[in-house]
Amino acid sequence: xxxxxxxxxxxxxxxxxxxxxxxxxxxxxxxxxxxxxxxxxxxxxxxxxxxxxxxxxxxxxxxxxxxxxxxxxxxxxxxxxxxxxxxxxxxxxxxxxxxxxxxxxxx
Amino acid sequence: xxxxxxxxxxxxxxxxxxxxxxxxxxxxxxxxxxxxxxxxxxxxxxxxxxxxxxxxxxxxxxxxxxxxxxxxxxxxxxxxxxxxxxxxxxxxxxxxxxxxxxxxxxxxxxxxx
Numbered sequence: 001x002x003x004x005x006x007x008x009x010x011x012x013x014x015x016x017x018x019x020x021x022x023x024x025x026x027x028x029x030x031x032x033x034x035x036x037x038x039x040x041x042x043x044x045x046x047x048x049x050x051x052x053x054x055x056x057x058x059x060x061x062x063x064x065x066x067x068x069x070x071x072x073x074x075x076x077x078x079x080x081x082x083x084x085x086x087x088x089x090x091x092x093x094x095x096x097x098x099x100x101x102x103x104x105x106x107x
Numbered sequence: 108x109x110x111x112x113x114x115x116x117x118x119x120x121x122x123x124x125x126x127x128x129x130x131x132x133x134x135x136x137x138x139x140x141x142x143x144x145x146x147x148x149x150x151x152x153x154x155x156x157x158x159x160x161x162x163x164x165x166x167x168x169x170x171x172x173x174x175x176x177x178x179x180x181x182x183x184x185x186x187x188x189x190x191x192x193x194x195x196x197x198x199x200x201x202x203x204x205x206x207x208x209x210x211x212x213x214x215x216x217x218x219x220x
Contacts, residue, residue: 001169034207036152043202043210044144044152055208087152091207095168096142096154 002026002090006099012107013078021102023071023088031067032092038085038101047086048073078104109133111203111211118217124191127214129203136184137161139205143177143188147199155201158186193218 003026013019023033035048037058046055048064051071061076075082083106088099114128129141143155156167158177165177174191186203193216200213 036207038146038152043213044204045210046208049207085151089152089154089207094157094166096157098144098152098154101151 001095002029002093002097004088004090004097004099006086006088006102008102009100010103010105012105014107015080016077017107019075019078019082019104021073021075021086021104023066023073023099025069025071025090028068029090029092032090033064033066033071034089034091035064035073036087036089037082038087044087075104080106109205109209111205111209113201113203113211113214116215116217118219119193121194121218121220123193123218124189125193125197125216126187126189127201127203127216128185128187129211130183130185131205132184136179136181141177141179141186142204142206143201144204145199145201147196150199153199155188160186190216195219 005024007022031051033051036044037047038044052064063074065072085101085103087101110132112130117125119125137160140159142157145153156177158165160179167175176189179186195218198218200215202213203211
C-alpha cells in the first residue's frame, strides 16, 4: 500500500499570504495525484487532478506541481474561503490512499 | 447534471450491519466506477472500496476486508455499501464518489448501544 504523508499538519497563515502544502508518496505515483478541499459539513471538493489540473470552480490562485513522490499545492494569496483542510490522494495503484490532511487556519 | 444522492442517517448497535445507498443520475450509470470513502469524527478521509458499475467487479481496502460488500443495481442506477460487525469506531460520515470529481452528500452512520 502506498503511504501518503502530508506536511505540515497545520499551517497558520494570514489572509493575503502564500501557503505551500506538501504531499509525499512512499513510492512513485507518476502524476496520479489529486488534491481535495474539505470544509466541515461538506463533501470533499476536487481541487486538483493529475497533480496540476485545476478542478471546476477553483481560481487561478491555486496551483499544483510535482511528480513521482513529491508534490506541492500552492495557494498564492489566501482568501477567507480558503481556510479548510486539504487532502492529497493517489490513484496510481490499489488501494487508493489519502494523506492525513493539512489544516490551513487563520493566523 | 451529475448527481449522487445518498440515503439518510442511520443509527446502529454494535455488531449490527448498515447498508448505505447512492443513487446516481445525469449520466450513464455503467460508464463510471464508484468509490466509497468515509470520515470519522475528527479524522481524515479513508478510502474503503470501489465497484466497476458495468461488470460489478469490486476492490476493497484490506482494513475492511471480510466485513464490507459493495454492490450495484443497474436497473435502479444505485450503488450500495454494506458494512458489518459494526463498532463505535465505524461511526463516521460515509461518501460515495464517482471518480474524483463527483461526490454524494454523505451519510452519517452512528454506532451506539
